[in-house]
Amino acid sequence: MRRLSRFNLVSLALGLAFLYVPILILVVYSFNGSRLVTVWGGFSTRWYAALLEDLPLQEAALTSLGIAFVSASAATVLGTLAALTLTRLGRFRGRLPFAAMVYAPLVMPEVITGLSLLLLFVAVGFERGVVTVTIAHTTLTLCFVAVVVQSRLASFDRSLEEAAMDLGCPPLKTFLTVTLPVIAPAIAAGFLLAFSLSLDDIVIASFTTGPGATTLPIRIYSEVRLGVKPEINAVCTIFIAVTAVVVILASLISRRTERPAAG
Amino acid sequence: MRRAFVPRDDLDKPMVRFDAVTRRFADVTAVDQLSLDIREGEFFALLGPSGCGKTTLLRMLAGFERPDEGRLLLAGQDIAAVPPWRRPVNMMFQSYALFPHLSVAGNIAFGLKQERMPRREIKARLAEMLRLVRLEGLNKRKPHQLSGGQRQRVALARALAKHPKVLLLDEPLAALDKKLREETQYELMALQDRLDTTFVIVTHDQEEAMTMAHRIGVMNHGRLAQVGTPAEIYEQPCSRWVAGFIGDVNFFDGTVDAAGVDGVVVADTAGRRFRAAGTAGIQAGTKVALAVRPEKILLTTAAPDAAAMPVNTVAGKVADIGYLGDLSLYKVRLDDGTVVKASVTNARRFAASDIGWDDTVWLSFAPDAAVVLTE
Ligand SMILES: Nc1ncnc2c1ncn2[C@@H]1O[C@H](COP(=O)(O)OP(=O)(O)OP(=O)(O)O)[C@@H](O)[C@H]1O
Ligand SMILES: [Mg+2]
Numbered sequence: 001m002r003r004l005s006r007f008n009l010v011s012l013a014l015g016l017a018f019l020y021v022p023i024l025i026l027v028v029y030s031f032n033g034s035r036l037v038t039v040w041g042g043f044s045t046r047w048y049a050a051l052l053e054d055l056p057l058q059e060a061a062l063t064s065l066g067i068a069f070v071s072a073s074a075a076t077v078l079g080t081l082a083a084l085t086l087t088r089l090g091r092f093r094g095r096l097p098f099a100a101m102v103y104a105p106l107v108m109p110e111v112i113t114g115l116s117l118l119l120l121f122v123a124v125g126f127e128r129g130v131v132t133v134t135i136a137h138t139t140l141t142l143c144f145v146a147v148v149v150q151s152r153l154a155s156f157d158r159s160l161e162e163a164a165m166d167l168g169c170p171p172l173k174t175f176l177t178v179t180l181p182v183i184a185p186a187i188a189a190g191f192l193l194a195f196s197l198s199l200d201d202i203v204i205a206s207f208t209t210g211p212g213a214t215t216l217p218i219r220i221y222s223e224v225r226l227g228v229k230p231e232i233n234a235v236c237t238i239f240i241a242v243t244a245v246v247v248i249l250a251s252l253i254s255r256r257t258e259r260p261a262a263g
Numbered sequence: 264m265r266r267a268f269v270p271r272d273d274l275d276k277p278m279v280r281f282d283a284v285t286r287r288f289a290d291v292t293a294v295d296q297l298s299l300d301i302r303e304g305e306f307f308a309l310l311g312p313s314g315c316g317k318t319t320l321l322r323m324l325a326g327f328e329r330p331d332e333g334r335l336l337l338a339g340q341d342i343a344a345v346p347p348w349r350r351p352v353n354m355m356f357q358s359y360a361l362f363p364h365l366s367v368a369g370n371i372a373f374g375l376k377q378e379r380m381p382r383r384e385i386k387a388r389l390a391e392m393l394r395l396v397r398l399e400g401l402n403k404r405k406p407h408q409l410s411g412g413q414r415q416r417v418a419l420a421r422a423l424a425k426h427p428k429v430l431l432l433d434e435p436l437a438a439l440d441k442k443l444r445e446e447t448q449y450e451l452m453a454l455q456d457r458l459d460t461t462f463v464i465v466t467h468d469q470e471e472a473m474t475m476a477h478r479i480g481v482m483n484h485g486r487l488a489q490v491g492t493p494a495e496i497y498e499q500p501c502s503r504w505v506a507g508f509i510g511d512v513n514f515f516d517g518t519v520d521a522a523g524v525d526g527v528v529v530a531d532t533a534g535r536r537f538r539a540a541g542t543a544g545i546q547a548g549t550k551v552a553l554a555v556r557p558e559k560i561l562l563t564t565a566a567p568d569a570a571a572m573p574v575n576t577v578a579g580k581v582a583d584i585g586y587l588g589d590l591s592l593y594k595v596r597l598d599d600g601t602v603v604k605a606s607v608t609n610a611r612r613f614a615a616s617d618i619g620w621d622d623t624v625w626l627s628f629a630p631d632a633a634v635v636l637t638e
Binding site for chain 2: 157159160162163164165166167168169170171173178181182
């Protein structure tokens with residue numbers, strides 16, 4: 001291995017510091033004994049205990065988890081179907097526009113996605129709330145699932161399916177017993193990605209939510225506007241931990257699928 | 264080489280019959296008006312250069328491609344409309360196509376489960392197959408935990424597990440190294456003898472086809488150039504192309520000078536005259552090519568004595584020597600510049616040393632060693 005020069009070390013340290021010092025400060029201060037956010041008052045877990053009594057915050061967390069679960073599930077099904085269509089139907093007419101449309105939300109500014117969804121919901125007279133946020137998050141995350149699953153399907157050996165059919169397995173059963181299990185890790189990774197994206201989103205959620213439904217990021221944001229409370233640090237730390245676990249899980253699973261499929 | 268194959272099924276009802284089958288892709292005709300019968304219990308090899316349509320032919324039998332024209336019969340029944348999952352035919356894929364999420368046992372039993380075979384029978388069949396391909400004890404492994412040779416055996420066992428009427432093998436040994444490939448060739452032959460299943464194998468390795476098959480179909484541009492036993496194809500090629508494709512050969516182009524009952528005399532373009540035996544029905548004046556295999560040419564360093572001067576003798580200078588271990592290949596340049604290849608078995612160690620570059624040598628071959636080709 002090449003040794004890092006002093007210059008490399010310094011730039012690495014600076015880069016990492018730039019990325020993680022703010023988060024580190026947040027995590028450290030979530031264990032602050034003092035009520036004042038900027039003054040260190042010794043180690044304490046009292047803000048975590050305080051969370052247990054903050055019912056609105058807990059409710060917001062539950063709402064977020066629910067939305068994340070349902071929208072990620074829907075996005076996984078739709079995204080997988082889109083990926084299958086894109087890889088399997090060959091060069092059908094309109095494949096390119098379809099592919100572009102599936103992937104557009106990847107690069108579309110969230111404000112625009114959020115605003116257009118808001119306009120749509122208003123136009124059709126849909127009452128805004130948990131359902132609209134869920135639909136919006138499905139729209140947002142579907143393309144991420146499609147990308148992950150499509151890249152797995154692109155390297156999928158079609159002769160596996162032919163072998164199954166050759167051995168007496170009809171096409172639908174072949175899909176369920178061979179194709180799906182082989183691409184399952186990619187689908188799971190797509191689901192986890194969609195889940196964490198939905199959990200983190202604030203822009204689209206604030207455009208499409210209604211009075212009754214407050215997601216966790218929205219709740220945190222509105223509380224912070226009145227001044228940073230130590231409880232918020234604690235909640236954010238938990239949030240970071242959950243997201244990190246989900247993302248790491250997703251990357252571990254997708255790494256497993258990329259291992260050359262022996263066969 | 265195989266023992267002679269004796270067909271036992273009805274001549275009008277072969278196991279497989281291609282009847283003027285054509286398959287086109289956008290701009291290529293992969294299989295062109297091809298007719299072929301394969302008999303029950305036969306080991307048939309399809310041999311041909313890359314892109315000649317071998318895989319397409321096999322995939323039509325398996326049901327993955329449909330013929331555009333012509334009929335495809337299996338045991339007397341037209342199977343054009345039967346989907347792959349209902350055909351009593353199994354295929355061993357070139358890439359093996361083992362299911363990565365299933366164990367060895369799961370892979371081999373996959374086909375049996377599809378036909379809802381009772382658990383007990385599946386177990387028995389699985390044990391039988393594992394024994395057959397000598398993989399006992401590995402049934403719990405996943406494909407990625409196996410060596411290349413073991414994977415190849417699993418693929419074979421999986422394709423044989425359903426006791427298909429015809430087993431299709433698409434370049435089954437291409438991924439193995441030479442030693443293992445030769446071993447596996449003999450195993451496959453022994454297996455086929457024992458199971459008595461019809462095997463259709465695709466290969467581009469002519470030695471492999473010659474070793475294993477009862478009959479070989481040599482394909483070119485979607486058509487069968489010749490069908491016959493390995494010896495027929497090698498010793499009586501029907502065209503210049505087949506003679507050149509299988510093994511090494513020397514050609515002398517010329518015209519038939521005189522035709523008689525016991526053979527013809529061919530005068531080649533350089534004025535040499537050769538005798539060839541056993542060529543009934545060729546008229547004098549026909550343009551022909553005389554094909555002689557290098558191993559059928561006798562190479563001598565001393566001039567044959569004039570009285571006993573055998574027919575078909577030419578003199579030349581050694582232009583190149585290829586030492587292959589078991590034999591040496593001499594390229595001899597004749598007066599007119601024609602290069603003739605002759606091979607000599609190295610029966611003694613270091614025997615090659617008495618013929619050197621630029622030595623004058625005499626080449627001769629018997630009249631029945633030459634094949635007269637009109638195509
Ligand atoms: N699905 C397809 N679409 C278009 N052309 C095809 C398709 N399959 C085969 N071909 C063409 O048909 C011809 C015969 O192909 P085939 O795969 O049968 O050749 P092969 O004899 O098996 O060659 P190889 O020894 O290289 O495997 C080739 O020209 C190939 O390009
Ligand atoms: Mg091929």
